[in-house]
Amino acid sequence: MSPSRSSRAEAAAIDGAAPVFAALGDQTRLRLVARLGREGPLSVARLTEGADVTRQAVSKHLRVLEVAGLARGVRQGREQVWQLQPAPLEDARRSLERIAERWDETLARLRAFVEEE
């Protein structure tokens, strides 16, 4: 296994994170995610209350979240109930952690380099 810097696996993880961030990168959608986070599984209708767009728009956004793996919807009677899928959220969070951590290392290296002059 190659050393810590820039492994294939890490590059793949980063590429995989992009769609998740893209899914989170819309205000309406991020609000949906936040609401699902604190109010638990919710139907499309209930999610539409409080969102300032049409039910159709909400449905579309939920579909996008589903494709990104961030949420899942199941039919219950005549309503479809959506819930968060925490795994990809965690992965995304870890990606950010890695990048920030690397940046700290980089800054330390640069400082050391400058001080050698």
Place this chain on the structure above:
Amino acid sequence: MSPSRSSRAEAAAIDGAAPVFAALGDQTRLRLVARLGREGPLSVARLTEGADVTRQAVSKHLRVLEVAGLARGVRQGREQVWQLQPAPLEDARRSLERIAERWDETLARLRAFVEEE
């Protein structure tokens, strides 16, 4: 100060996070961020090597990152050197943490509710 659930401040934090996620939600851009994280400040030219798009495209992406507050570029002679701006990255990470945490609470509540039946 209001209690922990859904404060104005938190809502604002979430809304503010969306543009950051949007900026990270593009593969080319996320790769740039990752590279800046591990290789430190880099010029546009050096960032273009290794990116599979034009220098112009890279420049545009850097501009987007700048608007989102994620990176900053300074002129040094004839080249412009870009570096990461870790604060918004941290904020975004914290937003995800909050959502995940809330989700855990929600699940716990639901489990308790179901068991009461």
Place this chain on the structure above:
DNA sequence: ATCATACGCAACCTCCTGGTTGCATATTAC
């Protein structure tokens, strides 16, 4: 049986995004 509710599908529209190419400009190298 009828009515209301909750939803999906499809068409459509507008605007933004990611990308390119061409040209102009400032800086460094020779």
Place this chain on the structure above:
DNA sequence: GTAATATGCAACCAGGAGGTTGCGTATGAT
């Protein structure tokens, strides 16, 4: 001074994203 390098600016283009409206359909309530 001249050539090469590093970048910015502007125009342009194709496609996708977010949104709406209209309609159809399944489920639940009365």
